[in-house]
Amino acid sequence: MVTSMPQGTTSGRAVRGGQGKPLLSVRDFNVEYRTGSGATVHAVRGIDLDLYPGESLALVGESGCGKTTFGLGLLRLLPRLGHASGKVTFNRGDGTEIDILGLDGRDLRQFRWRDAAMVFQGAMNAFNPVLKIRGHMHDTMRAHTKATKQEIEERSAELLRLVRLEPERVMDCYPHELSGGMRQRVLIAMSLLLEPEVLILDEPTTALDILTQRSIVDVLHEVRERLGFSMIFISHDLALAAELADRVATMYAGRIVETGGVRDMFYQPRHPYTLGLIKAVPPIVGDLPDMESIPGGPPSLAALPPGCKFNPRCGFATAECQEADPPLIPVTDQQGSAHEVACIHSKDVHLDRRVQDDLGTAS
Amino acid sequence: MTATDTAPAAKAEGRTPLMTLNGVSQVFDTKAGPIRACDQVNLSINPGEVLCLVGESGSGKTTAARMAAGLAKPSDGTVAYNGIDIWSMNRRDFSTFRRGVQYVHQDPYASLNPTRTILQTITAPLLKHGVVKGSKAAAQRAAELLAKVDMTPPESFLSKYPHQLSGGQRQRISVARALTLDPKIIIADESTSxxxxxxxxxxxxxxxxxxDELGVGFLxxxxxxxxxxxxxxxxNTAVMYLGRIVEFGPTQQIINAPTHPYTRALIDAIPEPDPDLTKTKGAGSLRSLEIPSLAHLPVGCSFHPRCPRFEGGLCDGAVPELITVRPGQSTACHVVARDGAGDAEVRDEPVA
Structure with a gap:
């Protein structure tokens, strides 16, 4: 379902996502998984989200918070038992608006890769093990464009060089011949083949070594500067979010519980869950701060607690928290910021990093 | 590496270390030729002390740990427990060693037997080594151990199977299992990654x-x-690169004032949970992203193809030795050895 908007004939990449309009606009997005015998599990519940052109958004949270399901749902990649509902509008640069959940067949194929692409977790599993990198590049391009062999070669080489790989060396390799970091970079290069407006990265650096992770982060900074795409990246590593994101959204039990600019989120988190996540990441510079873990684990999506879903693990919880799931409301004491939080005790939540003083200092 | 560098921690403390790895090497024969996964590693672990072994994949950390645990026999060098070489021990001493050193693996999904209940998993070593008599006493002890690893109430977990537990819970079970025989040393191999x-x-x-409570030493x-x-x-922390220890010292000094370029690169590469701070971190200072193959080690310092402080003629000549550059801290780097490491406090700017 593609509807043409009146103003749109501007071509090319100069105008991304229209005039100040969000590139991707998600409203009341829900994902349900059918789990046999008529039962369903609500994995993503009522997400509202706007992604603006050129923006980098981090989705953070523990495993089982619905981050990946949300990412897959945005690209209509859910398994057959998953059902997405709500409204996801993608705003093409030429003024066309697409209703992603209504797409099918050719239009859906057009949307994927060309408008939005995904870099999956576990680079090895995302490749066909019996196909060389060249094969992957050609397959992708041929499925979506009418590019000639020569053009495909050139485009692939260009992108591989952009992610700091030598095309001559990599193109003729099978996936297993590359190291984990190289594979991940090839995957990033591949996802950019058709110049998507939005790139969704699912745990792009998990399971990679620290220096390899650094190189992927640097590559992402670089290509984003060059190509100017928007990015949604899913991570449980808050340090990575601090590094790569302009905006952060914390997910818990399928909902966004806090969202805001990266500095607001890290210096003035207002949701106890975000606070807990930040406190659980040990910083490397300086002395040893007090670390705290969040007690317990994420709740089962099949049996969510009443009221605020975080209340059983929350240090701020009161009886009131069990009554209703608080809505996401703007933080009132900061005028004009896009910081929103779903917690009735948000005024009491403050990040206060104490350094342990009972321990000696260096040397 | 010279004999004077053997077990620096032990010297400083003036006690006998519980375990020492003395110039141990492990060479694997492969089609591509011999691979030195671990080369002349000296380490020592004291009771109740933590020794961290840090490095990228393929740096030989796990190989070193497997030799420390007696799971692999070193090609060269000795592993001593209580001062006795474990590979020339008599049966009784070896049994003491086996009980004294326990291993917690990386993957809690693979390291627990899926067909055994938690009770069976934990009581097996208790009964096998005759620590307790009878299944009732064993169950009692198992419940105590679960309480020790914060699995409360223990009764609700004992009859469960691993698949019914979360990753964190399984890892706690692995730790409880490691504690069954009152170990003196626990080797934790990427146990939280x-x-x-x-x-x-x-x-x-x-x-x-x-x-702190049981006085268990950790590798x-x-x-x-x-x-x-x-x-x-x-x-203490030892930083490994391609099978060799490149820097060793007290953890606080290694973190706040690293001397080896590789340690610096590792620290600079870690993103901070702080958006302003993380933007100030140096990025991309390494000359190459790829870690060389162990089968074709670079000549001289094996880090030289990636090192930002590389100097032709110096670094690609001889293999640098681990030498003391500051009290308690030693580094294997030609450039640092020549220029000196500077003051330990230089880099140290505590962040509130």
Whole structure:
């Protein structure tokens, strides 16, 4: 379902996502998984989200918070038992608006890769093990464009060089011949083949070594500067979010519980869950701060607690928290910021990093 | 590496270390030729102390740990427990060693037998080594152990199977199993790397409590210096690269004032949970992203193809030895050896 908007004939990449309009606009997005015998599990519940052109958004949270399901749902990649509902509008640069959940067949194929692409977790599993990198590049391009062999070669080489790989060396390799970091970079290069407006990265650096992770982060900074795409990246590593994101959204039990600019989120988190996540990441510079873990684990999506879903693990919880799931409301004491939080005790939540003083200092 | 560098921690403390790795090497014969996964490694672990082993994949951390645990026989050098070489021990001493050194693996999904209940998993070593008599006493002890690793109430877990537990819970079971025989040393091989951030800290805090309360020594292996810092703040850290120890010293000095370019690169590569701070971090200072193959080690210092301080003629000549550059801290780097390491406090700017 593609509807043409009146103003749109501007071509090319100069105008991304229209005039100040969000590139991707998600409203009341829900994902349900059918789990046999008529039962369903609500994995993503009522997400509202706007992604603006050129923006980098981090989705953070523990495993089982619905981050990946949300990412897959945005690209209509859910398994057959998953059902997405709500409204996801993608705003093409030429003024066309697409209703992603209504797409099918050719239009859906057009949307994927060309408008939005995904870099999956576990680079090895995302490749066909019996196909060389060249094969992957050609397959992708041929499925979506009418590019000639020569053009495909050139485009692939260009992108591989952009992610700091030598095309001559990599193109003729099978996936297993590359190291984990190289594979991940090839995957990033591949996802950019058709110049998507939005790139969704699912745990792009998990399971990679620290220096390899650094190189992927640097590559992402670089290509984003060059190509100017928007990015949604899913991570449980808050340090990575601090590094790569302009905006952060914390997910818990399928909902966004806090969202805001990266500095607001890290210096003035207002949701106890975000606070807990930040406190659980040990910083490397300086002395040893007090670390705290969040007690317990994420709740089962099949049996969510009443009221605020975080209340059983929350240090701020009161009886009131069990009554209703608080809505996401703007933080009132900061005028004009896009910081929103779903917690009735948000005024009491403050990040206060104490350094342990009972321990000696260096040397 | 010279004999004077043997077990620096032990010398400083003036006690006999519980375990020493003395110039151990492990050479694997492969089609591509011999691979030195571990080359002349000297380490020592004292009771109740944490020794962190840090490095990238393929740096030989796990190989070193497997030799320390007696799971692999070193091609060269000796592993001694209580001062006796474990490979020339008599049966009784060897049994003491086996009971004294326990291993917690990386993957809690693979390291627990899926067909055994938690009770069976934990009581097996108790009964096998005759620590307790009878299944009733064993169950009693198992419940105590579960309480020790914060699995409360223990009764609700004993009859469960591993698949019914979360990753963090399984890892706690692995730790409880390691504790069954009152070990003196626990070798934790990337034991928290598969856990979620929030759970990781609680498992580390639990391990820290065991260290303090039971006086268990740790050989703590991780690729994440931030975790090493958190867990091993009062211990020592050895940084490994391609089978060799390139820097050794007290954790606080290694983190706040690293001298080896590789250690610096590792620290600079870690993103901070702080948006302003993380933007100030140096990026991309390495000359090459790829770690060389162990089968074709670079000549001289094996880090020289990637090192930002590389100097032709100096670094690609001889293999640098681990030499003391500051009290307690030693580094294997030609450039640092020549120019000196500078003051330990230079880099140290505590952040509130």
């Amino acid at each position: 598969m856990l979620d951030v929030s759970i990781r800290i609680s498992v580390l805090a639990m391990l820290g409590r065991l260290r 703590f292996i991780t690729h994440d210096l931030a975790i090493a810092k958190y867990f091993g703040w009062n211990g």
